[in-house]
Amino acid sequence: MKRAVLIAVGSELLRFGRADTNTVWISAQLDRLGMETVARVAVLDEPAAIVPTIRAAVEMADLVILTGGLGPTEDDRTREALAQVLERPLEHDAEKEAELRRRFAAVELPWTERQARQARRPAGARWIANGVGSADGLLVDHAGTTIVALPGVPSEMKPMLAAHVDDWVGVSSRQAVVLSTLRVFGRGEAAVEARISDLYDRPGIDVTILSGPGEVEIGIRSVADRRETAVLQLNATCDAMKARLGGDVYVDDKRSLAGIVGDLLTERGETLAVAESCTAGLLAAESTTVPGSSRWFRGGWVVYANELKQQLAGIDAATLERHGAASEPVARRLAEAVRTDCGADWGIGVTGIAGPTGGSEDKPVGLVHVALASRDATQHWRTLRPGDREGVRRGSVAFALDCLRRALIGSAR
Amino acid sequence: MKRAVLIAVGSELLRFGRADTNTVWISAQLDRLGMETVARVAVLDEPAAIVPTIRAAVEMADLVILTGGLGPTEDDRTREALAQVLERPLEHDAEKEAELRRRFAAVELPWTERQARQARRPAGARWIANGVGSADGLLVDHAGTTIVALPGVPSEMKPMLAAHVDDWVGVSSRQAVVLSTLRVFGRGEAAVEARISDLYDRPGIDVTILSGPGEVEIGIRSVADRRETAVLQLNATCDAMKARLGGDVYVDDKRSLAGIVGDLLTERGETLAVAESCTAGLLAAESTTVPGSSRWFRGGWVVYANELKQQLAGIDAATLERHGAASEPVARRLAEAVRTDCGADWGIGVTGIAGPTGGSEDKPVGLVHVALASRDATQHWRTLRPGDREGVRRGSVAFALDCLRRALIGSAR
Numbered sequence A, B: 001m002k003r004a005v006l007i008a009v010g011s012e013l014l015r016f017g018r019a020d021t022n023t024v025w026i027s028a029q030l031d032r033l034g035m036e037t038v039a040r041v042a043v044l045d046e047p048a049a050i051v052p053t054i055r056a057a058v059e060m061a062d063l064v065i066l067t068g069g070l071g072p073t074e075d076d077r078t079r080e081a082l083a084q085v086l087e088r089p090l091e092h093d094a095e096k097e098a099e100l101r102r103r104f105a106a107v108e109l110p111w112t113e114r115q116a117r118q119a120r121r122p123a124g125a126r127w128i129a130n131g132v133g134s135a136d137g138l139l140v141d142h143a144g145t146t147i148v149a150l151p152g153v154p155s156e157m158k159p160m161l162a163a164h165v166d167d168w169v170g171v172s173s174r175q176a177v178v179l180s181t182l183r184v185f186g187r188g189e190a191a192v193e194a195r196i197s198d199l200y201d202r203p204g205i206d207v208t209i210l211s212g213p214g215e216v217e218i219g220i221r222s223v224a225d226r227r228e229t230a231v232l233q234l235n236a237t238c239d240a241m242k243a244r245l246g247g248d249v250y251v252d253d254k255r256s257l258a259g260i261v262g263d264l265l266t267e268r269g270e271t272l273a274v275a276e277s278c279t280a281g282l283l284a285a286e287s288t289t290v291p292g293s294s295r296w297f298r299g300g301w302v303v304y305a306n307e308l309k310q311q312l313a314g315i316d317a318a319t320l321e322r323h324g325a326a327s328e329p330v331a332r333r334l335a336e337a338v339r340t341d342c343g344a345d346w347g348i349g350v351t352g353i354a355g356p357t358g359g360s361e362d363k364p365v366g367l368v369h370v371a372l373a374s375r376d377a378t379q380h381w382r383t384l385r386p387g388d389r390e391g392v393r394r395g396s397v398a399f400a401l402d403c404l405r406r407a408l409i410g411s412a413r
Helices: A011-015 A022-032 A047-060 A078-086 A094-106 A113-119 A154-169 A189-199 A227-248 A257-268 A282-287 A306-313 A317-323 A328-341 A389-409 B011-015 B022-032 B047-060 B078-086 B094-106 B113-119 B154-169 B189-199 B227-248 B257-268 B282-287 B306-313 B317-323 B328-341 B389-409
Strands: A003-009 A036-043 A063-067 A090-092 A120-122 A126-128 A137-142 A145-150 A176-185 A205-211 A215-224 A249-251 A272-276 A297-303 A346-352 A367-373 A378-384 B003-009 B036-043 B063-067 B090-092 B120-122 B126-128 B137-142 B145-150 B176-185 B205-212 B215-224 B249-251 B272-276 B297-303 B346-352 B367-373 B378-384
Touching: A003 A022, A003 A047, A011 A036, A011 B036, A011 B205, A011 B215, A022 A036, A022 A063, A022 A154, A022 A176, A036 A047, A036 B011, A036 B047, A047 A063, A047 A078, A047 A145, A047 B036, A047 B047, A063 A154, A078 A090, A078 A120, A078 A137, A078 A145, A094 A113, A113 A120, A120 A137, A137 A154, A145 A154, A176 A227, A176 A389, A189 A205, A189 A215, A189 A227, A205 A227, A205 B011, A215 A227, A215 B011, A227 A249, A257 A282, A257 A389, A272 A282, A272 A328, A282 A297, A282 A389, A282 B282, A297 A306, A297 A328, A297 B306, A306 A317, A306 A328, A306 B297, A317 A328, A328 A346, A328 A367, A328 A378, A346 A389, A367 A389, A378 A389, B003 B022, B003 B047, B011 B036, B022 B036, B022 B063, B022 B154, B022 B176, B036 B047, B047 B063, B047 B078, B047 B145, B063 B154, B078 B090, B078 B120, B078 B137, B078 B145, B094 B113, B113 B120, B120 B137, B137 B154, B145 B154, B176 B227, B176 B389, B189 B205, B189 B215, B189 B227, B205 B227, B215 B227, B227 B249, B257 B282, B257 B389, B272 B282, B272 B328, B282 B297, B282 B389, B297 B306, B297 B328, B306 B317, B306 B328, B317 B328, B328 B346, B328 B367, B328 B378, B346 B389, B367 B389, B378 B389
Parallel strands: A003 A036, A003 A063, A063 A145, A272 A297, A272 A346, B003 B036, B003 B063, B063 B145, B272 B297, B272 B346
Antiparallel strands: A036 B036, A090 A120, A126 A137, A137 A145, A176 A215, A176 A249, A205 A215, A297 B297, A346 A367, A367 A378, B090 B120, B126 B137, B137 B145, B176 B215, B176 B249, B205 B215, B346 B367, B367 B378
């Protein structure tokens, strides 16, 4: 496969911990065209850092894409660094300046002298038109590698890439790459791996197994000369893995757990209401990330204060006193009351200790009670979620949705 | 300032879009010690990609830290790549193997032959003990640069780094670096910049201005020989900016908007309840991300289905029919009803069109009505939030919290 290196230029990426989203997006575009990204780099906007980065990239890749550092200010050093790598002068393009002046005039933007920096390019580099902003891109061939520089603003960069990426990758050399992800909830990484590791070595298949919060993610990548072959390889491997893992696999595509639950409920024409204490709205919010969730999600209560547990769910003070808010009877009552009061087929109650304080020996931080009420019965689970406050809350939401998913497909937890 | 390059080795980072959290975390540790990270790299786990990456890193940095690729399997190639860069053989350390065998025996883990790979090191490299797992780290000096290789598992890497980072950075060479972030909600980037750009060029000060979802973030970095000087420089610049920006600045540290609102409410001994339609629990969940939020957050309703708007908030069918669910009267009634029913000092109601469907010419996707009820009065805002479904929902939550923040400090929107 042909190889790419993606370089995001920008001091804010290093100094203020800004996430670099450009290289991740570009990498996904190249994947689809059968080009492999071998490195993603975020680098300070100065030639002493950019120059060695480009040189190393040229050594390992057929295509190098830089984003950022093409603005009109003195902080923007990508043009200069590129000229140094090429060992060519940075030339002023009078025609480009005239064109930029016309573009500014057309939208009644005042022209400032520093804007003329955007008309400079390493000798021999070609311009890539920017249909949105004033930072045109640059393209140059060097030592057998195509080097492309694009602006860092995503709304400018994305259409520029989309318009030309086919040329840069080269149609003749493409291999087909298809990806799939299987997710498993409530089983350890080692236990999952033991069941499927003999399937890793199939030809054209690459498997990556990773633990996320409360789940294990199996990434499967299939590469072949033709797309049909890649898809066949991929499907055969996924099917074999799913046969081994059974009901533990909760998703075999990019749908979220909430999306899967929503689809199962929609098929059955059933609805959900939730009553949340420690997750305080997060389960409702996660359920409604899915467009169209109004078909199956009704709403519910956030009962953070104990008075609201009494008032909305009718839990009596004696129960709260005896068992505490994070307890089985409270979870059960929340699930049952929210189901009937909000007119839903299923009710979920969540209560627990999210931390960082409030834990005790009996009830440590991470202890969560989840109850699921249907017309016929109420089930209850006690679970310990790992991590910090957000980890416990997010883990509890995933756990609760997985309880409902398993109830809907008849797979025991 | 001394300079570092951080390299995360792992094919999953490139092939499955896994976020690399290790280099971001390490970068923050080095910041505190006055060492600048000039590049963060995620690279495929193979020598053809790792070797040129390390070489470029050595060229630009005093310290290079690699994470990942130290496991016992054939995918783990960091040791081998490091030996290639050093042009030294990869040696087997019999003593290390004996030690690893003892560690395995102590926890009753079976020893497999491939485990012995973890006892290999480039000639002359020193071991860095791993107190948690079996992947010990490596340290070597090369061409004036210190190169460190650590395991990729965060729970193993972090204590190893913490134990040694002082030695690697070198105490004598340190400069003090302090950072601050100002956030501004509801003003454009250009408008903010126009008010503060003349403050950018102060000595020792670096300013980065960036737009986030619905907000502008101003990053200020101050560098000096002594910490006191850096702090003085930073405070003077922040104070000058805050004087220019007034009530538009909503946070001058790492507290979230919910944290700021919570602190303001706690000071006054007041409480909040929320009723959410389009945000469906996200405002409640965001409020309770802050530990100790039970002091000021009571709870509320998720009224996703219109029946629940009627049933819980007492909104009559005629109002819903005439104005629609995403309307001023519904927002007002939600805020007022949830405030009184949940026994809070403040009530917020949010209703709108999160999309992607459900928009019309009159009521486009992104239209959100927010109402804020107090004992004395109810205020209402109509806003258009940009972005996709999640962007609209998250933007609405930030908007609603900022409305309450401004009401609490007496700053008009």
